[in-house]
Amino acid sequence: MEVISVKDVTFKYEGAELPVINNLSLSVSRGEYLCVLGENGSGKSTLARLINGLLTPNSGRVAVYGFDTKDKDKQFEVRKRVGMVFQNPDNQMVATMVEDDIAFGPENLGVPSKEIGERIDFALKSTNMENFRFSQGQKLSGGQKQRVAIAGVLAIMPEVLILDESTSMLDAKGRKEVLDVVKELNDKGMTVITITHYMDEAVNASRVVVLSKGEIVKDGKPSEIFKDSNELVSYGLELPRSTYIANKLIKKGLPLKEGILTAEELSEELCKLFQKG
Amino acid sequence: MQIISKGLKFTYNKKTEFKRQALNGVDLTINEGDFFGIIGQTGSGKSTFIEHLNGLIPVESGELTIGEFDLSVSAQKPKKAYKERLKLLRRKVGMVFQYPEYQLFAETVFEDVAFGIKNFFPEIEGEQLALKVKNALELVGLNYYEVKDKSPFELSGGQKRRVAIAGVLVLEPEVLVLDEPVAGLDPVGKRNLMELLHSLHGTVLKTIVIVSHDMDEVSENCNRVAVFSDGVAVKVDTIENIFADVDFLVKHGLELPLTAKIKEDLKAVGVDIITDYKIDNLIEKIYKNYKG
Incomplete structure (x- = not known):
């Protein structure tokens, strides 16, 4: 089932010379874990804002669960289905206390207060922030704030979760925790769109789309996307580190299998190789 | 300039119910010439520590010296003299915060980079000022004539960050402290920025200190590392020794x-x-x- 349809969309910021999104089409199915890659300025964040209706196209059509994002009467239908977590946690805090901040979304949607409490519990637990329920948001570190932002979106129980570089300020452990949560939500059926600069996050997606100058230049499984390193570099990207090491060793004549994407695969291959030898 | 911290402590919101001990006795030395990495989980005190290094957070307890600058409590009086010394210190120790491009504010790149100079040396103006701005922009790999009249907001993410760094370099610091310098940049932008830092290290900058949560980045770029945990530098050592002790890293919530x-x-x-x-x-x- 198609949940998001982007059809021939062009978008230009006012006053800009060139469009940021250039006649782009993209269809996202329910339950997909889609990762959008692309260099700074390639249009990734703009695409995300077009999908949740924060921006509307100059031409073409964006539809979420069939609702046209241009249709002002249906804005609510779009927004409650697409939850978005942004890059900078400082711009996303609305309340002083963490608990109130998370409650803001569901309160606006008119969720009964008992259920709001349950949603807060769930959201805090999912983001490993239970101990900060009554903390002042402003006093949290960048990573902690970002987890609150994610919790705030989870409390809305959206159908589609968009993460716009939301893990870029987290430490490795925090990142893993958040990615595990996202994975779990995806396993339970939530459609996930993640925008990231971490190639190793892209490896976990079911589908990767590469943007360059507002157009989709690559679309496929991670293993297909990370085949050609020269092409990736031309889009401001690079191979996952494990793939980089594997490719270099293969070039030097070591008989490793093709298509290594993760540290685990690389380790396993190397260990096999040395145990044989 | 050697940076020596002994028993450095700091508590946020000391007199309120929200008080939180961020630093709990930090002992560490950063040598002149180091490309020093500070790692540790979110909330371990990394950012609070570096904010002490140019006096942004005044020392509350413990000792901190940056070269000849003593920032310890005992050296904070008389107030006027301390403030004068702080001013000098802030030129010597440049600070680049997380996502520094969010702090760009002027109408043109030139004005943004010149801001620090105008603040510290109001007497520098005209051609002399232009020359300093030009040098700083060239140090970060930007073409002065191409970017100087542009709005910072017209630039790409990587370029914006370079402008922000130029705004610090223009004061010709000896030590540059950067909190998560490559966060949010695309892979090529990341690599280019780290290469830039290496080219500055040992030429215009004596010492570089980075805070990072990316272990790959730290292992690739730093020579010495401090591991922070619960407001303490639990280990300060070379890259080789830090990453050889797997159990230790795991214990402190860090990845390899x-x-x-x-x-x-x-x-x-x-x-x-x-x-x-x-x-x-x-x-x-x-x-x-x-x-x-």
Whole structure:
């Protein structure tokens, strides 16, 4: 089932010379874990804002669960289905206390207060922030704030979760925790769109789309996307580190299998190789 | 300038119910010439510590000296003299915060970079000012004539960040402290910025200190590292020693860089590779080991 349809969309910021999104089409199915890659300025964040209706196209059509994002009467239908977590946690805090901040979304949607409490519990637990329920948001570190932002979106129980570089300020452990949560939500059926600069996050997606100058230049499984390193570099990207090491060793004549994407695969291959030898 | 911290402590919101001890006795030394990495979990005190290094957070308890600058409580009086010294220190120790491009504010790149100079040296103006701005922009790899009249907001993410760094370099600091310098940049932008820092290190900058949560980045770029945990520098050592102690890192909630992970896995099957955890050196070592 198609949940998001982007059809021939062009978008230009006012006053800009060139469009940021250039006649782009993209269809996202329910339950997909889609990762959008692309260099700074390639249009990734703009695409995300077009999908949740924060921006509307100059031409073409964006539809979420069939609702046209241009249709002002249906804005609510779009927004409650697409939850978005942004890059900078400082711009996303609305309340002083963490608990109130998370409650803001569901309160606006008119969720009964008992259920709001349950949603807060769930959201805090999912983001490993239970101990900060009554903390002042402003006093949290960048990573902690970002987890609150994610919790705030989870409390809305959206159908589609968009993460716009939301893990870029987290430490490795925090990142893993958040990615595990996202994975779990995806396993339970939530459609996930993640925008990231971490190639190793892209490896976990079911589908990767590469943007360059507002157009989709690559679309496929991670293993297909990370085949050609020269092409990736031309889009401001690079191979996952494990793939980089594997490719270099293969070039030097070591008989490793093709298509290594993760540290685990690389380790396993190397260990096999040395145990044989 | 050597940076020496002894028993440095700091509590946020001391007199309120929200008080939180962020630093709990930090002992560490950063040597002149270091490309120093500060790692540790979110909330371990990394950012609070570096905000002490140019007096942004005044020392509350413990000792902190930056070269000849004593920032300890005992040296904070008389107030006027302390403030004068702080001003001098802030020129010597440049600070680049997380996502510094969010702090760009002027109408043109020129004005943004010139801001620090105007603040510290109002007497510098005209051609002399232009020359300083030009130098700073060139140091970060930007073409002065191309960017000086542009709005900072017209630039790409990587360029904006370079402008922000130029705004600090224009004061010609000896030490540059950067909190998560490459966060949010695309991979090529990341690599270019780290290469830039290396080219500045040992030429215009004596010492670089970075806070990072990316172990690969730290293992690739730093020579010495401090591991922060619960407001204490629990270990200060060379890259080689830090990443060789796997149990220690795991205990403090840190991941291994990929190179260390592979080294460990190979060790488990009897292949011992001696490495400095730099990715290209590891590749070379694995190759040699396979061949030999």
